[in-house]
Amino acid sequence: MNRCLLQKIIRSSAVKRDLPIATSGVNMAQSEQKALQTNIEQIVEYLEHNKSHDVSLTDIMSLAEVMADSLDAHVEAIDQHAYSEFTAIAAEITCMKQEIAALCPTDMRNNSIPDAGRELDAVVDATENATNTIMGAAEEIMCADPSNHDDYAALVNDKIIEIFEACSFQDITGQRISKVVRTLSLIDQRVSSFIERLKVQDLEEPTAQEESEEERRRRELILHGPQHSGEGVNQDDVDQMLQDIEFDSVGDQEEKKSDQSEIDNLFA
Amino acid sequence: MALDLSMPVLVVDDYKTMIRIIKNLLKQLGFEDVDDAADGTEALAKMQDRRYGLVISDWNMEPMTGYELLKQVRASDSLSKTPFIMVTAESKTENVIAAKKAGVNNYIVKPFNAATLKTKIDAVFDS
Numbered sequence: 001m002n003r004c005l006l007q008k009i010i011r012s013s014a015v016k017r018d019l020p021i022a023t024s025g026v027n028m029a030q031s032e033q034k035a036l037q038t039n040i041e042q043i044v045e046y047l048e049h050n051k052s053h054d055v056s057l058t059d060i061m062s063l064a065e066v067m068a069d070s071l072d073a074h075v076e077a078i079d080q081h082a083y084s085e086f087t088a089i090a091a092e093i094t095c096m097k098q099e100i101a102a103l104c105p106t107d108m109r110n111n112s113i114p115d116a117g118r119e120l121d122a123v124v125d126a127t128e129n130a131t132n133t134i135m136g137a138a139e140e141i142m143c144a145d146p147s148n149h150d151d152y153a154a155l156v157n158d159k160i161i162e163i164f165e166a167c168s169f170q171d172i173t174g175q176r177i178s179k180v181v182r183t184l185s186l187i188d189q190r191v192s193s194f195i196e197r198l199k200v201q202d203l204e205e206p207t208a209q210e211e212s213e214e215e216r217r218r219r220e221l222i223l224h225g226p227q228h229s230g231e232g233v234n235q236d237d238v239d240q241m242l243q244d245i246e247f248d249s250v251g252d253q254e255e256k257k258s259d260q261s262e263i264d265n266l267f268a
Numbered sequence: 269m270a271l272d273l274s275m276p277v278l279v280v281d282d283y284k285t286m287i288r289i290i291k292n293l294l295k296q297l298g299f300e301d302v303d304d305a306a307d308g309t310e311a312l313a314k315m316q317d318r319r320y321g322l323v324i325s326d327w328n329m330e331p332m333t334g335y336e337l338l339k340q341v342r343a344s345d346s347l348s349k350t351p352f353i354m355v356t357a358e359s360k361t362e363n364v365i366a367a368k369k370a371g372v373n374n375y376i377v378k379p380f381n382a383a384t385l386k387t388k389i390d391a392v393f394d395s
Contacts, residue, residue: 128285135292142292142295221333221335222335222366225328225357226359232377233361233364234359235376235377238359238376241361241364241368242368
């Protein structure tokens with residue numbers, strides 16, 4: 001390679017600088033990159049073959065300028081691509097914000113969920129009051145003196161009416177619970193719609209979350225709470241278990257608790 | 269072990285209503301001396317001060333559960349022989365097995381009735 005070739009490479013690179021910049025994506029940028037690489041290889045080859053000869057400062061400056069300018073097209077192509085990507089991400093974020101806004105999260109946080117909580121508190125209070133009224137009436141009947149028949153009959157009659165009145169709590173608590181169910185349905189509907197629009201899918205293997213202190217306590221102390229009808233064991237099952245399982249084998253049975261069929265066999 | 273209706277009975281539950289129900293049922297069954305505690309810690313403190321002939325305890329309470337109370341009672345030299353019945357809504361197989369392993373004398377699933385309570389108390393004192 002001689003000085004003429006160096007000049008040719010410099011001219012070639014200079015022409016490439018004037019080529020239209022990649023405007024439509026990665027393919028154009030790749031061709032630019034290839035041309036740049038070829039130029040650099042030729043320059044390196046030239047410099048290696050002419051190590052012993054003098055290279056003028058002008059040539060070195062020209063080469064540096066060509067290399068720096070050659071990168072412009074590549075950098076600009078990257079800029080264009082990154083700009084497109086960021087625009088798409090911004091559009092997605094805007095869309096997601098609109099979807100979240102459609103959930104009316106502020107309304108849920110400020111109104112729906114607190115209202116549901118207040119309704120449930122009212123249910124607890126109403127059932128407690130009714131239970132106390134009914135039990136109070138029953139206790140008065142239990143403690144009443146039956147020797148005076150008329151007085152006893154009148155007292156029992158009054159207390160029975162009190163019990164009937166107290167039982168009317170069921171109507172109001174039923175309405176309150178219906179309101180809570182409606183709120184939960186609304187939340188479920190909005191969240192389901194949100195998940196559907198964003199096409200969110202469950203992870204096949206959910207990432208393990210650290211167990212909280214409360215969860216650890218509930219696991220270690222075997223706190224499951226009341227079971228629904230048909231779940232858990234009934235009193236007959238419990239009686240059978242207490243009768244059948246020998247104390248010595250209890251440890252073994254516990255080891256097998258993860259195998260439901262083994263447990264089910266206890267009740268067969 | 270004979271059933272003595274004059275023996276003190278300790279009912280442990282964090283719901284006052286349930287304590288009231290069990291106390292009334294026990295009175296109907298003839299028990300005269302029925303005391304109560306709101307959780308395992310209070311129950312254990314009362315058991316240190318007084319010798320109860322029977323403990324009827326819920327499982328799910330805070331800070332000390334009925335299951336923890338049972339284990340502490342069985343681990344104590346002075347209390348280990350106290351008859352202990354668990355009355356609870358915890359109705360999973362592993363709960364029953366754990367309670368039995370811890371030394372419970374009987375196990376009643378909520379909701380229950382007076383007849384069940386009587387049967388289980390009789391069973392504990394007949395055995």
